[in-house]
Amino acid sequence: MAKSDDCVHILQGLLVFGNVIIGMCGIALTAECIYFVSSPHGLYPLLKATENSDIYAAAWIGIFVGLALFALSILGIIGVIKASRSLLLVYIILMLITFAFEMASCITAATHQDSLTPELFLKQMLERYQEPANNSDNEVTKTWNELMLQNHCCGVLGPSDWQEYTSAFRLTHSDADYPWPRTCCVLDARGLPVNLDGCKLGVPGYYNSNGCYDAISGPVNTHAWGVAWFGFAILCWTFCVLLGTMFYWSGIEY
């Protein structure tokens, strides 16, 4: 009957279109997660030190999920056009597995992004930032120094972090000479403070009064939301396409 043939063709067309979208989104997800993992912001040592680098694990899963989505979308297109039950069955099962992995990645990214509070970084900085850095905290100290130099910031919430709490830094540097590390001072071209007394006193203009938390959380939040919400959108679309494919599969005759 011509009408049911038309319906079948429309369903096939929709499924092919849906799979094309899935393929493109898979490539986009892979690209985004590769960019996040090789991030130029260099914040990975800080996250690793807080034992909170699961956002990176979520991004790694996202890379492979994106490639799998691309491959499976091609398989799905072939299966729909050829109306092959076995191909579509393989497609459905592998898509479900990919769906589960991407679900894990999204939920991990969203949960761990939530746990990157200022207090977390504050505690880690106070306990591990030491000048000169010893072997175990070398990465953390170097990362903090670069962060403070590039973003012209000091501490997590401000230089008063070093005043309100004792720290590993305070054990080796006296409060009178170093109310806060020298990297918090405004430095000249040679890396020396412009006005050391002004920096120690906290005279505006000779020290960096902002906290670095915005510089840390900004990029990490963007990436975590990218992985979590983009993955969520892909999964919603994949859900619809999978339901359509299952309906199509059950209607194929032997």
Add this chain to the structure above:
Amino acid sequence: LPTPPARLPYVPHVPPMALLGKVTATTFTLERPHCVFDGHADASDAVWLAVAFANASAAFRNPLSRADVPPYQQLPTARSYMTLETAAAAYSCSAPSPPVLRVGGDTACRDQARQDPCNGPLPSPGPYRVKFLLMGCRGPKAETRWSEPILLRRAVSPSAIDPAPTRRGTAVVVIASILASLGAVLATAVLGALGAKVWGSLCHRDLGTDAFTHRSYRTHHIPPALPQPLPPSCGCRPQGCATLPSN
């Protein structure tokens, strides 16, 4: 008897401007007195800062000469000391000067255990009270009033910081719940479809009636049999057997 020093009405105080480091754990700053000692000071006089624990300030006695000045090292025992010896001309009306004085900024004073008066960091949060003392060749000539008690910062251990988030963001709950429900629907759909197929094939094999409903079969068109002409044979008729011609 030497004349008692003149009491000036000036009260030393921490500067009102916003300086993040004006009070730290071991140092504090004071606003530089300006035009306070003019009229009492000669060119050779020196202005000292007397620092005492707040509960020991009443017991502080002015030293009679420069040799009697209690140095920084005596702070734990004498509960007071004097520091920041400056020429009186530096506090005169016409002198350009930085607006603050920092008490406790000389770490070499403590590290090298110097016995002369110097400006070492304060060992405890205090509170402290300070006053300025104008010393001449024959002893103290003028003094300001004692300041209000100055309490230094006390640092807390970072183990008191709780890094856990105060509450879960709503986004996490939304993502997790929606994804979990989608996954459950998909799993149910797949299991349901597969189960229906398995159930259907099992049931149909037993009954054997529907085995063909889903199979397309071609019907072979069998025309009804036409009456076949009889072969030539002995036809028995009442007249007797005779070979009948076939027609």
